[in-house]
Amino acid sequence: MTLPTWSSTALGVLKAVAPTVATALGGPLAGTATAMLLARLGGDAKDPKAVEAAIAGGDPATMLALHKLEDDFKAHMADLGVDVLRLQYADTADARAREVAVKDYTPRVLAGVVVTLTFGLEGALIMGWHGPTGIPGEVLGRILGTLDSALILVLGYYFGSSAGAREAGKALADIAKSP
Numbered sequence: 001m002t003l004p005t006w007s008s009t010a011l012g013v014l015k016a017v018a019p020t021v022a023t024a025l026g027g028p029l030a031g032t033a034t035a036m037l038l039a040r041l042g043g044d045a046k047d048p049k050a051v052e053a054a055i056a057g058g059d060p061a062t063m064l065a066l067h068k069l070e071d072d073f074k075a076h077m078a079d080l081g082v083d084v085l086r087l088q089y090a091d092t093a094d095a096r097a098r099e100v101a102v103k104d105y106t107p108r109v110l111a112g113v114v115v116t117l118t119f120g121l122e123g124a125l126i127m128g129w130h131g132p133t134g135i136p137g138e139v140l141g142r143i144l145g146t147l148d149s150a151l152i153l154v155l156g157y158y159f160g161s162s163a164g165a166r167e168a169g170k171a172l173a174d175i176a177k178s179p
Contacts, residue, residue: 009056017063018070020077029082033073040069111154118147 006014006025014022024033034048041051041062054062099107121144 006052007056010052013055013058013063014066017066018073020070021066021073024073029077032076036069036073036076040065040072107157111158114147114150114154118144118151121147 011022011025014025021033021037024030025037038048038051041054055066098104125140125144
């Protein structure tokens with residue numbers, strides 16, 4: 001089977017509704033995830049573009065089918081003895097290990113820029129600065145929203161993104177120790 005390339009819109013919907021399936025599409029389980037996705041939503045493996053359009057369309061019936069697919073995919077992987085969370089943690093560990101191995105300063109520089117811009121701009125607005133007169137308030141609000149979202153990603157990268165971050169860190173350590 002030739003694996004389809006999914007649009008960013010379809011992948012965004014998949015990441016939100018069926019994150020395990022979306023993660024699998026980018027890794028060694030892509031064939032299984034694609035086959036299940038096409039069978040569940042299209043029934044016709046010859047027309048992945050129709051399935052992609054259905055995903056990107058946001059139809060409630062399609063979203064419900066994606067939720068069910070997520071559960072079924074996890075169950076199928078468990079039946080095969082594949083620990084999907086372990087694969088996701090390994091992917092994160094690989095990304096962090098790459099940063100350490102190549103001594104890549106790009107994430108730190110980008111994080112510094114995002115933090116500085118966010119606090120600088122929001123601090124200036126709090127202190128009464130109203131921005132250049134040529135920038136509409138809606139545009140300034142959008143810029144602040146984008147910076148806030150980027151700040152959340154930076155904080156999640158360096159400090160963990162949820163209360164389960166400690167468990168994730170422990171799982172990453174266990175994976176690193178296993179052969």
